[in-house]
Amino acid sequence: MQSVVRLYPPAYDIRVEQIPIPKLEHPDDAIVEVKLAGLCGSDLHPYRGTVEGLTEPSVCGHEFIGEVTALGTHFHPGATGRPNLYATLKVGDKVVSPFTVSCGECHHCRIGFTSRCVESRLFGTPHTPGGQAQYVRVPHAGGTLYNLQGISTASVGPDEETKETIGKLADSSLLLLCDILPTGVFAAFQALNHPKTLPMLTSRPYPQSSGGALLESVAVPLKGEDKVLTIAIVGLGPVGVCACIALLDMLYARDIEFRIVAIDPTEIRRKKVEAIYARISQAYGKQQNGHLEVSDITASKEIVTKWTQGIGCNSVLEIVGNTSALSLAYELVRPFGCITSVGVHAARPVPYTGQQLYDKNVSMDFGRCPVRAMFPMALDLLLRRQDVFGEVGGETSLVEKIVGFDVAAKTYDDFDKGRCGKVLFDPWK
Amino acid sequence: MQSVVRLYPPAYDIRVEQIPIPKLEHPDDAIVEVKLAGLCGSDLHPYRGTVEGLTEPSVCGHEFIGEVTALGTHFHPGATGRPNLYATLKVGDKVVSPFTVSCGECHHCRIGFTSRCVESRLFGTPHTPGGQAQYVRVPHAGGTLYNLQGISTASVGPDEETKETIGKLADSSLLLLCDILPTGVFAAFQALNHPKTLPMLTSRPYPQSSGGALLESVAVPLKGEDKVLTIAIVGLGPVGVCACIALLDMLYARDIEFRIVAIDPTEIRRKKVEAIYARISQAYGKQQNGHLEVSDITASKEIVTKWTQGIGCNSVLEIVGNTSALSLAYELVRPFGCITSVGVHAARPVPYTGQQLYDKNVSMDFGRCPVRAMFPMALDLLLRRQDVFGEVGGETSLVEKIVGFDVAAKTYDDFDKGRCGKVLFDPWK
Numbered sequence: 010m011q012s013v014v015r016l017y018p019p020a021y022d023i024r025v026e027q028i029p030i031p032k033l034e035h036p037d038d039a040i041v042e043v044k045l046a047g048l049c050g051s052d053l054h055p056y057r058g059t060v061e062g063l064t065e066p067s068v069c070g071h072e073f074i075g076e077v078t079a080l081g082t083h084f085h086p087g088a089t090g091r092p093n094l095y096a097t098l099k100v101g102d103k104v105v106s107p108f109t110v111s112c113g114e115c116h117h118c119r120i121g122f123t124s125r126c127v128e129s130r131l132f133g134t135p136h137t138p139g140g141q142a143q144y145v146r147v148p149h150a151g152g153t154l155y156n157l158q159g160i161s162t163a164s165v166g167p168d169e170e171t172k173e174t175i176g177k178l179a180d181s182s183l184l185l186l187c188d189i190l191p192t193g194v195f196a197a198f199q200a201l202n203h204p205k206t207l208p209m210l211t212s213r214p215y216p217q218s219s220g221g222a223l224l225e226s227v228a229v230p231l232k233g234e235d236k237v238l239t240i241a242i243v244g245l246g247p248v249g250v251c252a253c254i255a256l257l258d259m260l261y262a263r264d265i266e267f268r269i270v271a272i273d274p275t276e277i278r279r280k281k282v283e284a285i286y287a288r289i290s291q292a293y294g295k296q297q298n299g300h301l302e303v304s305d306i307t308a309s310k311e312i313v314t315k316w317t318q319g320i321g322c323n324s325v326l327e328i329v330g331n332t333s334a335l336s337l338a339y340e341l342v343r344p345f346g347c348i349t350s351v352g353v354h355a356a357r358p359v360p361y362t363g364q365q366l367y368d369k370n371v372s373m374d375f376g377r378c379p380v381r382a383m384f385p386m387a388l389d390l391l392l393r394r395q396d397v398f399g400e401v402g403g404e405t406s407l408v409e410k411i412v413g414f415d416v417a418a419k420t421y422d423d424f425d426k427g428r429c430g431k432v433l434f435d436p437w438k
Numbered sequence: 439m440q441s442v443v444r445l446y447p448p449a450y451d452i453r454v455e456q457i458p459i460p461k462l463e464h465p466d467d468a469i470v471e472v473k474l475a476g477l478c479g480s481d482l483h484p485y486r487g488t489v490e491g492l493t494e495p496s497v498c499g500h501e502f503i504g505e506v507t508a509l510g511t512h513f514h515p516g517a518t519g520r521p522n523l524y525a526t527l528k529v530g531d532k533v534v535s536p537f538t539v540s541c542g543e544c545h546h547c548r549i550g551f552t553s554r555c556v557e558s559r560l561f562g563t564p565h566t567p568g569g570q571a572q573y574v575r576v577p578h579a580g581g582t583l584y585n586l587q588g589i590s591t592a593s594v595g596p597d598e599e600t601k602e603t604i605g606k607l608a609d610s611s612l613l614l615l616c617d618i619l620p621t622g623v624f625a626a627f628q629a630l631n632h633p634k635t636l637p638m639l640t641s642r643p644y645p646q647s648s649g650g651a652l653l654e655s656v657a658v659p660l661k662g663e664d665k666v667l668t669i670a671i672v673g674l675g676p677v678g679v680c681a682c683i684a685l686l687d688m689l690y691a692r693d694i695e696f697r698i699v700a701i702d703p704t705e706i707r708r709k710k711v712e713a714i715y716a717r718i719s720q721a722y723g724k725q726q727n728g729h730l731e732v733s734d735i736t737a738s739k740e741i742v743t744k745w746t747q748g749i750g751c752n753s754v755l756e757i758v759g760n761t762s763a764l765s766l767a768y769e770l771v772r773p774f775g776c777i778t779s780v781g782v783h784a785a786r787p788v789p790y791t792g793q794q795l796y797d798k799n800v801s802m803d804f805g806r807c808p809v810r811a812m813f814p815m816a817l818d819l820l821l822r823r824q825d826v827f828g829e830v831g832g833e834t835s836l837v838e839k840i841v842g843f844d845v846a847a848k849t850y851d852d853f854d855k856g857r858c859g860k861v862l863f864d865p866w867k
Binding site (some may be wrong): 093094113114116117118119120121122124125195198199202203204205208209214215216229230231232234235320330331332335344345350352353354355356357358359361362363364365366367368369370371372373374375376377379382383386 | 522523542543545546547548549550551553554624627628631632633634637638643644645658659660661663664749759760761764773774779781782783784785786787788790791792793794795796797798799800801802803804805806808811812815
């Protein structure tokens with residue numbers, strides 16, 4: 010038997026229970042002994058009873074790291090007919106799991122769009138018991154789990170030195186790889202890699218074609234002010250903070266001049282981002298070529314107007330996932346700007362008319378982070394920014410505390426009511 | 439005095455009238471003697487009385503080509519304080535005008551996002567008389583007009599041979615550069631240059647970073663079928679046909695395997711696209727590596743399902759500009775696919791919920807083509823594809839006929855009721 014945190018429908022009913030340890034059910038399965046499990050903002054959707062059709066109790070949580078304790082027959086040496094993916098795990102390996110299952114083999118997985126795998130299943134739902142447990146069964150483990158020991162195919166593994174560095178990372182730091190850190194990196198990556206952002210980064214006007222253009226389209230060269238990126242981050246919860254760190258890291262690395270307004274109605278969240286910005290900009294020292302300001306919602310519009318003479322932001326990162334965040338994003342974005350939305354949205358109409366989108370030439374990228382594909386970029390950032398990711402409970406840390414299952418019900422309640430930040434569970438505490 | 443076509447509100451009242459020839463009003467102005475003026479689908483919005491706030495009569499039309507007959511003092515030799523832009527025009531030059539005014543100097547113009555110029559004005563409205571006239575006053579002519587004789591700065595002009603070729607193009611062919619051809623090129627360019635399309639073009643999985651990634655994210659290599667682009671074009675009016683030609687040209691040039699479904703409820707439009715596809719694919723001969731099929735709306739869903747085993751299109755080009763076209767685009771697009779919308783939309787809600795966009799990871803690009811910036815790419819295509827663009831009245835031609843102002847009222851009525859295709863006016867006929 011094992012201890013797990015279970016949610017009983019319709020809502021707010023968290024129980025710690027003893028249930029059997031999961032067994033291998035399919036040749037692609039792995040069993041993982043959980044070291045740490047996260048409590049994430051999106052765990053609150055089923056907790057509050059807002060997920061339709063949820064009638065059975067489920068083991069909670071979609072963020073977990075741990076160690077492989079058993080593997081299906083497809084992983085056994087000599088197993089035939091399986092791709093390299095299944096030579097990547099052995100018992101004892103330390104692994105991180107994305108918050109969704111991905112087979113690693115379908116069209117979407119091959120392309121890197123792993124969050125839309127045809128076998129995609131969200132951990133922490135009735136059919137896929139979650140990570141707030143001592144043991145988890147991981148379906149399609151070869152495609153899903155990310156092996157921190159590196160994998161056997163040399164071309165795709167980290168080198169020995171990197172492996173050693175990874176080995177030294179705290180579990181609380183690695184846990185961020187399950188969801189919030191890759192999602193933040195995804196948001197920042199989408200914002201900076203959109204073709205509409207390219208002219209600002211390359212000093213060449215739109216459109217940039219690989220060939221075929223007869224003439225330069227525009228005769229007046231770009232000015233310095235054209236190349237300053239103005240970016241808004243809407244929502245400074247844990248994913249917003251990660252997006253902020255990823256964005257700063259990418260901008261500093263490419264020496265791009267920037268102005269970021271980081272927006273949240275909650276002062277405590279704004280303070281954290283200010284502290285993180287101070288730390289990161291200090292670490293970069295004189296190289297820095299930009300400016301971050303935190304703001305509440307109302308002031309953010311004035312700030313962007315002042316910075317850009319009313320033109321608006323090049324990019325808006327929408328991390329909240331509701332209608333008012335989308336409306337604010339539209340207000341803040343400039344003509345030919347991009348809205349990158351990684352927030353989880355409900356079945357409510359998008360608050361835009363076709364004319365509004367036409368009149369501002371808005372580009373938008375919506376949807377769930379392909380965590381499995383973003384892992385390398387996120388791990389790279391995690392390794393380089395241990396000054397902010399490595400701490401628990403500090404002024405700049407993303408994790409507030411690590412608790413045992415004994416306080417699970419109270420922790421859900423506190424988290425739901427905004428009385429605490431990000432909390433991790435140690436199932437063995 | 440001159441002859442012009444004027445629309446009287448509230449609707450359907452087209453009159454040919456004699457009004458004074460426009461004069462220079464500002465040092466940046468040019469007066470253009472119109473050679474040909476187009477009748478465009480979006481002229482039907484004011485004609486039908488669906489444009490709010492239109493109370494005064496206006497000279498119609500936003501597509502025109504002609505010859506410069508007068509220039510404001512900013513163009514005079516020795517004028518100071520003006521950018522190179524104003525050294526680009528002289529009396530007698532043959533010019534094409536985009537359908538909107540752009541100053542060429544503001545932030546948006548410098549970036550190449552000319553359709554959102556701070557001085558943007560649409561020709562054919564009460565404050566900016568249009569091209570269905572013998573003479574047009576062009577504000578901000580240095581930024582707006584595209585000089586087919588090339589411009590004085592050597593680095594941005596075409597070479598002598600190209601100029602000669604351009605000189606031989608029929609006016610009816612050049613007229614396409616005002617709106618529909620660049621808009622089609624813009625739609626195709628956006629579809630193929632989106633970061634979510636990149637893995638299919640490069641055979642490397644998403645995300646593709648310029649550095650920083652520790653490990654390959656996905657271990658299973660892309661298969662041949664992953665690299666086949668499946669694209670839908672929704673709407674086969676003149677812009678849809680141009681998008682189709684641009685797309686085929688780009689795909690053939692880059693040797694990308696493709697499947698295109700070109701969708702319209704009207705059989706005559708589908709037949710035209712079929713004929714154009716036959717001509718272009720024949721011209722490319724053995725190099726071709728793709729397949730285009732025309733379809734009505736219902737069958738298009740079955741075709742895409744069959745082609746992609748239910749996965750959907752990589753890109754959907756939405757050229758219509760209404761709610762049902764946007765709904766169809768969502769149905770057809772695959773997870774992590776892109777919808778490129780160049781249709782002119784009314785103030786109706788976008789027919790998507792946040793959850794639908796999240797669940798499919800949809801990317802979208804909306805808005806008006808920056809015609810002035812797309813000119814070089816469009817002109818390049820026009821020169822190379824005279825086999826389809828060069829004809830008037832043929833099976834594959836985009837222009838059905840050229841008429842005089844004497845039949846303007848009847849022509850608007852025929853065009854409104856779908857009794858004719860694209861018609862051009864010769865104001866001197």
